[in-house]
Amino acid sequence: MISSFPLMRTASPVPDDQRAAILDAPGFGLHFTDHMAFADWTAEAGWHDRRVQALQPFSVHPGAAVLHYAQEIFEGLKAYRHADGSVWLFRPEINAQRFRRSAERMRLPQLPEQDFLASIEALVRADKPWVPVAAGERSLYLRPFMFAAEAFLGVRPSRRVVYSVIACPSQPYFAPGGVSLWVSTSYTRAAAGGTGAAKCGGNYAASLAAQAEAERHGCDQVLYLDGATEEACIEESGAMNLFLVTARGELVTPALGTILAGVTRDTVLTLASELGLTPVERAVPLAELRAGLADGTVTEVFAAGTAAVITPVTGIKAEGYAFTIGGGEPGKVTSALRELILNIQYGRVADTHGWLRHVV
Numbered sequence: 001m002i003s004s005f006p007l008m009r010t011a012s013p014v015p016d017d018q019r020a021a022i023l024d025a026p027g028f029g030l031h032f033t034d035h036m037a038f039a040d041w042t043a044e045a046g047w048h049d050r051r052v053q054a055l056q057p058f059s060v061h062p063g064a065a066v067l068h069y070a071q072e073i074f075e076g077l078k079a080y081r082h083a084d085g086s087v088w089l090f091r092p093e094i095n096a097q098r099f100r101r102s103a104e105r106m107r108l109p110q111l112p113e114q115d116f117l118a119s120i121e122a123l124v125r126a127d128k129p130w131v132p133v134a135a136g137e138r139s140l141y142l143r144p145f146m147f148a149a150e151a152f153l154g155v156r157p158s159r160r161v162v163y164s165v166i167a168c169p170s171q172p173y174f175a176p177g178g179v180s181l182w183v184s185t186s187y188t189r190a191a192a193g194g195t196g197a198a199k200c201g202g203n204y205a206a207s208l209a210a211q212a213e214a215e216r217h218g219c220d221q222v223l224y225l226d227g228a229t230e231e232a233c234i235e236e237s238g239a240m241n242l243f244l245v246t247a248r249g250e251l252v253t254p255a256l257g258t259i260l261a262g263v264t265r266d267t268v269l270t271l272a273s274e275l276g277l278t279p280v281e282r283a284v285p286l287a288e289l290r291a292g293l294a295d296g297t298v299t300e301v302f303a304a305g306t307a308a309v310i311t312p313v314t315g316i317k318a319e320g321y322a323f324t325i326g327g328g329e330p331g332k333v334t335s336a337l338r339e340l341i342l343n344i345q346y347g348r349v350a351d352t353h354g355w356l357r358h359v360v
């Protein structure tokens with residue numbers, strides 16, 4: 001097949017035995033494959049120089065705009081190896097569309113959806129041996145990103161931009177047992193009109209202080225509110241959307257606006273009815289979550305994201321109160337959804353929604 005991202009194969013791939021050892025225990029985001037996808041954009045020439053090449057450092061001018069003004073966006077998705085050895089992507093079109101929305105918000109150029117998909121597919125084909133077998137829910141994590149590469153000091157959109165995709169064999173980000181969340185009233189992640197719905201690096205840099213606060217309180221992750229007050233509504237976690245399961249059989253998640261429109265979130269909302277649940281997208285006041293956990297009307301809480309898959313939230317803690325959820329064990333709905341999504345992604349059940357895209 002002729003790709004718009006032609007392969008210039010590396011002359012020095014990681015030796016087979018070293019790669020096998022990495023695939024046995026990949027961790028998350030620690031080891032990179034042999035190749036990377038690349039494309040250049042200038043205001044004059046548009047997108048050009050598309051290719052897949054050996055993984056190598058960029059040469060970046062110290063004045064590159066991204067280093068000063070953080071004009072940068074990224075995406076995260078996975079390639080899954082099925083039992084017959086074939087490799088598939090899960091809903092990559094949604095990532096392509098979100099990448100375009102993030103680019104628009106950060107005044108970066110639009111990457112056509114077909115380039116986004118072609119770059120990822122070309123990289124996965126080049127690095128097929130790096131896609132782990134399904135055991136242990138391993139996969140190849142793909143990281144498309146775009147940054148302002150023009151050397152200038154001044155706040156305006158860059159006239160040169162680099163797009164690239166790198167890949168890491170990975171296992172799930174969190175242990176399946178679950179995470180505890182710290183309700184931060186010191187830090188918010190986003191406000192109306194801000195960048196919360198864009199997947200831009202600055203959002204994550206700004207989250208590090210809140211994450212440190214959560215860890216100081218013995219929690220794994222942050223639960224962000226839409227305002228740093230007790231009357232606020234819940235938003236999401238650092239890299240995951242949040243869901244509540246109610247005793248009435250509802251699957252409730254905060255409405256879109258200032259949060260990231262997660263691919264997993266949309267998948268969960270779509271699958272809810274197949275599990276006999278009613279999906280509900282609306283504002284969820286923190287007070288309602290507290291009351292629901294106290295009186296048992298909220299039966300389960302879980303987080304959803306590409307890296308996290310479906311991760312049970314087993315505890316929520318804040319200044320002055322703490323809840324253990326489901327006796328600290330993953331709930332039934334959480335476990336069923338996790339299994340269903342993984343089964344679809346790994347081709348163990350029929351893909352009735354047409355979510356899988358065959359790569360190689």
Ligand SMILES: Cc1ncc(COP(=O)(O)O)c(C=O)c1O
Binds near residue numbers: 076263304306307
């Ligand atoms: C802030 C934030 N929320 C939610 C998500 C979940 O999104 P997705 O399911 O597309 O991975 C992510 C991960 O990308 C994220 O960074």
